[in-house]
Amino acid sequence: MDLLDISQKTSGNETPAKQICVIGAGAGGLAALKAFVETPQHRAGEWKVTAYEARNNVGGIWLPAPPTDDPPLTPLYDSLTTNLPHPVMAFTCFPFPPSTPMYPPASVVEKYLSSYSEYFGLMDHIKLNTAVTNVARNPTNTRWTVTLSTGDTSDYDLVIVANGHYRVPRYPDTPGIDLWLNAHKAKHSAWYRHPLDLGRKVLVVGDGPSARDISAEMSTSSTTKTLVRSVPNAPNTEIANVKTRGRITSYRADLNTVVFEDGSTEEDIDFVILATGYELSFPFLSPEVLISGVAPPIPPLPRDTYNSTYNVFPLAKHIFPLQSRYPPSSLAFVCLLMRVVPFPLMEAQARVILHTFAHPDAIDDTEEAVDIITHYEDLRREIGDTNPDTMSKQISKMWHVCRGDKQFSYRDELHRFAERDGLGAVVVPDWIKEAYEKKEVLRELWVDLVNKGEADDWVRGVGEKGEYEWVDVLRRMIQYAENKEKRSAGKEENNIVGDVAKL
Known part of the structure; x- marks a missing residue:
């Protein structure tokens, strides 16, 4: 049955609304919140979703703060710009405004996330200045008891962990x-x-x-x-x-x-x-939910979930704890993966979390276990370490790292998994893969254009007629950079020929 067809009728004996808790209102938390707010279940009052944000506004790492806390609330430095072109990094449903610099400063990204929240009506579902201090399984029911910094507690059917991973220094x-x-x-x-x-x-x-x-x-x-x-x-x-x-x-x-x-x-x-770098840290998850330390070598998969500070293990689809103490569909982690384009990946993961919450049987434990063991064996062979203890630690360091184009096939897999929600399949377009592959060349060119005072000319008015205008600029930038490199190589070759002629 498709998600859009699901309806928990509340006439007569009303069924209590299912409660969803989102921890954090950075980009990941906002993506998850939007996914649930837009469901027919939420509109019908059958689901209620609330996001808790410890700080005074949304934005997560992009929200500036002085380095006075220990550790600081954000590692955001004054000169930070994105290291990806914004057409690549934007949420697929919400582009950056026309004329935005190709590699915008942090203040532009902060405003973008704030605008995203306002545009999709998310602020009404976010409690600011409210931290989650503890999440534990309620022994008297099948829900999660969430304790807040205010001292209040509530029970939830689903907890989505989106607190980010750039807070605790490594x-x-x-x-x-x-x-x-x-x-x-x-x-x-x-x-x-x-x-x-x-x-x-x-x-x-x-x-x-x-x-x-x-x-x-x-x-x-x-x-x-x-x-x-x-x-x-x-x-x-x-x-x-x-x-x-x-x-x-x-x-x-x-x-x-x-x-x-x-x-x-x-x-x-x-x-x-x-x-x-930074450690993965979830101080609000009780030891019964998440054990600190490196997971033992597999197979078999451990019965518990571990946080090595490099990875959370074992997770189905890098999202759901694969264990038997509680339904995997009742707890989800957002964007633990590294070296990825985060915002659209968060969208895809949010879609999978939504689909799995509506269809708890969608997760095939056996299939997921096979995928985890296969990935583990691939990394073990790559490392070539035969010592179980050191091998496990090395694997934990590499577990959530995406190399090459794996992040894009992973994104496609997530959308295929969730396409039964009635929204259809989504495939990462080739231009995004091309721009990501050339991200360093593009950024180097952009810095050069900024230094020459030419950057604004490249983006002025771009985006007013649609996304295709950004795609065109990115491809022209790649071509410009490649031609520049050829010209430079030609000059170098001519200089060598000239030097030889003088001998």
């Missing part, structure tokens, strides 16, 4: 780092907002987008004479005032020197910025 376990942290010679990038006077030689650890952005900013700071980057497996290079080195193996007790994996050292380090 610190490396490198020997000596604690000494540097305690001496205030090192700090996590979660506190970074803009370049500061941190000394003449600053070390940035990590190779994610924030590490690259912070390195670029700090290297041009008037006080930073040398910027050292620690990037695992990177060759030693030195360009202008930026040195690139490999993984750090120890921080010496002199609070001055670090040792790298090749045995080389760097002295006179004034400060270290640890752009080393």
Whole structure:
């Protein structure tokens, strides 16, 4: 039976409305909230959905806050722009406004999420300044008891966890780092907002987008004479005032020197910025629901659900806890996957959560277990580690990471699974895959256009007639970048020919 055909008649003996709790009103929580608010069950009063947001507005990571809390409410730094073109990263049902910069600053994304909430009437279903402090299975019924920061408790049939994963800093376990942290010679990038006077030689650890952005900013700071980057497996290079080195193996007790994996050292380090990522953290889930630690090697699948801080395991479709203590369809995690286009992926996951809540039997436990074991074995072979303990930890680090175009086939699979909801199948268009593959080239070109003062000309009025205008601009940008690269290669070849002719 299709979702749109389902109707829980309440005439006569009324059936109590099913209660849905969404934890967080960032992009993931908003996507889930919208999915449920638009259902006929919700309109008929058969389902009631409420989102709880600990902060004073929607937006999650995109909502700015000073770095005064420990840890900060958001790691959002002043210069942050998206690392994906907005036509690629937008919710499929809600494009960014016409003329939006191709890689918009965080303030534009914050406004976008706020507009999304208002446009789809979501604010009436969100309780701001209200944190969820505990979620536990009610022993007297088949529901979840949710406790709020106000002290209130309520029971819910479904809990959707969308609290994000950029709040709790991940610190490396490198020997000596604690000494540097305690001496205030090192700090996590979660506190970074803009370049500061941190000394003449600053070390940035990590190779994610924030590490690259912070390195670029700090290297041009008037006080930073040398910027050292620690990037695992990177060759030693030195360009202008930026040195690139490999993984750090120890921080010496002199609070001055670090040792790298090749045995080389760097002295006179004034400060270290640890752009080393974040932990998955769900402090509101009771230990009976989520066990802290790495799951034991499989098969068989464990009876419990584990949080290694890198992954939640085992989950059906990276969403639903696959265990026997409660229905998998009653608890869902949104967007644990990494290296993905998050907003449209959240839409697809929200659609699957909705479909599974309406059809609890839609999850085939056996099929999902086979998929999990197959993925586990693929990663095990890739790692090549035969030690069960270290292997399991390595697999946990890679479990939610999407490489290549896997995120797009995953999105397509989610939509196929949920297409029985009556809304039809959705397939990721080729232009999104093409733009994602070229995202670094596009961003480099966009920065160049901004520096030349030409960026606004590329997007002025674009989008007023529809999405196809953005697709056209992206393809023209890719062609422009490729032609520019060919011209540059041609000049280089001509210079070589000229040099040879002089010999």
